Amino acid sequence: MDDLHVRYEADEEERSRGSLRTPASESPVILETVELTRTFGQVVAADGIDLRITAGERVGVVGPNGAGKTTLLNLITGYIRPQRGRIRYLGRDITGLPPRVITRLGIARSFQIPQLYTGLSVVENVLIALSAREERGLDPWRPLGQDALISEALAILGQFGIRDYADQPVVALPEGGRKLLDIALAFALRPRLLLMDEPTSGVSMRDKFGVMDTLMGVLQSAGVTTLFVEHDMEVIRRYAGRVLVLRQGRIIADGPPEAVLADVAMDRRVF
Ligand SMILES: Nc1ncnc2c1ncn2[C@@H]1O[C@H](COP(=O)(O)OP(=O)(O)O)[C@@H](O)[C@H]1O
Ligand SMILES: [Mg+2]
Numbered sequence: 001m002d003d004l005h006v007r008y009e010a011d012e013e014e015r016s017r018g019s020l021r022t023p024a025s026e027s028p029v030i031l032e033t034v035e036l037t038r039t040f041g042q043v044v045a046a047d048g049i050d051l052r053i054t055a056g057e058r059v060g061v062v063g064p065n066g067a068g069k070t071t072l073l074n075l076i077t078g079y080i081r082p083q084r085g086r087i088r089y090l091g092r093d094i095t096g097l098p099p100r101v102i103t104r105l106g107i108a109r110s111f112q113i114p115q116l117y118t119g120l121s122v123v124e125n126v127l128i129a130l131s132a133r134e135e136r137g138l139d140p141w142r143p144l145g146q147d148a149l150i151s152e153a154l155a156i157l158g159q160f161g162i163r164d165y166a167d168q169p170v171v172a173l174p175e176g177g178r179k180l181l182d183i184a185l186a187f188a189l190r191p192r193l194l195l196m197d198e199p200t201s202g203v204s205m206r207d208k209f210g211v212m213d214t215l216m217g218v219l220q221s222a223g224v225t226t227l228f229v230e231h232d233m234e235v236i237r238r239y240a241g242r243v244l245v246l247r248q249g250r251i252i253a254d255g256p257p258e259a260v261l262a263d264v265a266m267d268r269r270v271f
Helices: 003-017 069-076 099-105 122-133 149-159 175-187 205-221 233-239 257-262 264-270
Strands: 029-040 043-054 058-062 084-089 107-110 193-197 225-229 242-247 250-255
Touching (some): 029 069, 029 225, 043 084, 043 225, 058 069, 058 233, 069 193, 099 107, 107 175, 122 149, 122 175, 149 175, 175 205, 233 257, 242 257, 250 257
Parallel strands (some): 058 225, 058 242, 193 225
Antiparallel strands (some): 029 043, 242 250
């Protein structure tokens, strides 16, 4: 018997005694970064980031401009490569994999500025995301919409509360609706982990909580783990179960929002 079997059986034995270090009731680690480091010239945008996120968490990321929030998302999704450190997703090392492979494994993202096809209708945008997921590509001889995917596209728009806009051009959507559509496109890829860069930026104060209620409701009921960058502390308090404070590429605080944000000294150091 090789080592692996010996270890496996030892695990089984522990499990049967009910003394395994990670009890079955505990959520698995979905994402782990170890000493993740990225510099741009003299700027250290990610400075040895150690982070563990378990399935089902809603993690908010705050920090001043230039703290490295977007860099962290870019590193996790493969848009930029770290100079040092590793990234593991569901136990698998994904460091250095290209973005499309990472997306296929189950990590999707939305950008600070919605990445939409503005010349197309709302439902056509979702159909493109669904075609990408199905690896069908776009067949120029088969018009978008004459396809079984259309009912799924409409269902997704319904979940995000923008189904009424399905046949309208993207520009007909209000800003909040555009943000929701952008996240709906990422959601259409059926991720297990969704990263969002300022999902409410550009949305009016009046609409902000409506947008967050909708999108966090959809993500939670689908069991999608989320990491989102957000400037509004009230949004963090309401929607994050955990908040990371970044400063100069480092995590300087990590914990429940009430505890972390109540620290006034911290606020002064960061903002
Ligand atoms: N592609 C890049 N090229 C050069 N510098 C970059 C690049 N991306 C980020 N930076 C720098 O890294 C630092 C962190 O940037 P960023 O992650 O965008 O911060 P945040 O999203 O917190 O505002 C900044 O100083 C920024 O100028
Ligand atoms: Mg940013």
